[in-house]
Amino acid sequence: MATLYLSEQQSFVKKRDEYLLIRYQDKRTVEVPIHKVTQVVISGDVTVTTPALHLLLERGIEVCYLSMYGQFRGRLSPPVAKNAFLRRSQHRAHIDEQQALHIARACVKGKLENMRVMLMRANRSLQNSEIEDAAAAIRIMGQQATTATTIGSLLGIEGNGSRSYFGVFDKLLRGSLPFPGRRRRPPTDPVNAMLSLGYTLLHHQVSSAIQVVGLDPYVGFLHQPRHGRPALALDLMEEFRPIIVDSVVLNIVNHHILSERDFEEELGVVLLKSSARKIFYAKFEERLLEELHHPHFGYRTNYRRCIELQTRLLAKWLTNEIPNYPPLCIR
Template sequence: MTILYLTEQYSSVQLDAETLVVRIPERKETNRKARKVRVPLGKVTQVIVYGNVTLTTPAIEALLARHAEICYLTRYGKFIGRISGEDHKHGQLRLVQRRAHDDPTLVLHVARVCVRAKLHNQRTLLLRSNRVRESDSLSLAADQMGNMIALLDALPTEANLPPNPSKPQADTLLGQLMGIEGAAAAAYFKGYGELFIQPWCDLFTGRHKRPPTDPVNALLSYGYTLLISQTVAAAQIVGADPYVGYLHSTQYGKPALALDIVEMFRAPIVDSVVLTLLNNRMLGLNDFEEILGSWRLKDEGRKLFLQKFEERLNVEFKHPIFKKEVTYRRCLELQIRLLSRWLLGEFKRFREFYTR
């Protein structure tokens, strides 16, 4: 898979036979000359557009004809929308996916798998990072997360319908599960903040999304946005509906299934990339800007993040279930395939993705 990231503002993309021609304009403030980049059309599986970049109609048509999705984000990484071609023809999968959405017990099973894997992988990151540090507070955070996993395992498997349909999580097992997830998140991010060197460990006071109140939160939010986009694409490859989820509520325009699957991969992909970039001093405070209390990456920092994010997605390791070498990018698709085959009755249960 080749993902074409278009980050240079005022660039244009045209089609020339079987090649995409990216025209990047001159930037006088940095003395950079105008240039052209040629990308073989057949290698592109996804295009991610940042800000003011223009794709011609022939270029868009050629990409869609080859089932390459086009995602639009603001210049600073906030998701706007996507263009994709014809829907996958796996109608049976989408039918069983929607039936399961209305079954509280099946919803609880998927939600439990996603949250348990999330907590396990977050705890693994803390424990692995603490091998050298031997920090008591990190050990405590890991122990607290272990306790949360035990509480999760103790929940019954048969779910109940919500007493109040307008509040689907109130007084239900799903609501209890989400309460456990919230408590675990507080413990995890307290420990995660201690993994950073100065000045980042002082700036990061916990997870804050809207807006990101410090550079660490800005990186996490940006990385999660990219990861969700990758997972939506993986769902479309499999033929699942990315907008029908279980842990996350299904609402208009919300890729709930992608958000469910992403939970398992936040720590091993995005959280790890953020630690690497900041603790190895690849990014500094001058790579960020603050506007009205909201922090975000500048252009050059964003390019470096994209590079490291791609490198992480392409890391190969032995899959814990299939026992073969795969990349994290491939794992996103495999996890949705596992869910799909369980929904179709081919597997007895939907299995977690665990890191070691």
């Protein structure tokens, strides 16, 4: 089971029995069995017929629409889980200061710990004192997050941790692509372009898990809700950013999979070319399918499944089935 990425421009997708028939502009055709698809990501000018969309929705498969360059445009989702009691518990926890603080602390601590481990892993071979210092600083910030008493202070700790992490991120890169520091809106270099695209894809994965479990994606704990902001998705993304997206980017750069010629600039924004996006999607999917030992459940599973498991752990905490929400922290 995998995500189907449709990024070749002017492709046409229709239903054929229990298959999706994809016809490309050069007349090539590919049949994809519907039972092998968990999600669909459409990038740019791709036409999907109504019967094909109906088949996807009937099978509970979500469709994510991106622009040609990877910016999120919208989502077509099957009906949400009808668990009103779970959502009511979520809304109550959101307005309860101590409960909201519990989840917010876990989100920040998980992100900081995974950033620290990413740095320490890389530094086994690099032996760089700046990386070591950044990892030590992030460790202290993780301890501060555990005892933080306000959401505002947690956001400050998270911001400081991210600055320390990205302040040495360039030292983890062994390829030819430069990294001037984190630039979000807009990305102004290839590494930031890949990070931004990766976080968009991760957001879709987390949002899909929230949909499956039956939580409200717009009611968060660390990220406060505002109109159109999927606050819970942003919360649950935090612990996965370093270990999924950043890991993919490091793999691509350090193995020289993409180079400067795979990117283009448009109105000051650096973007991946079509061929490069296909490669990035493939590497992102590889990471999602990579297995690890889940520290809470004690068995091996892949990163995609971990996203859903963490969402279910949050639901269990909200309904008082477990005493704490444990973020996924790698070793």
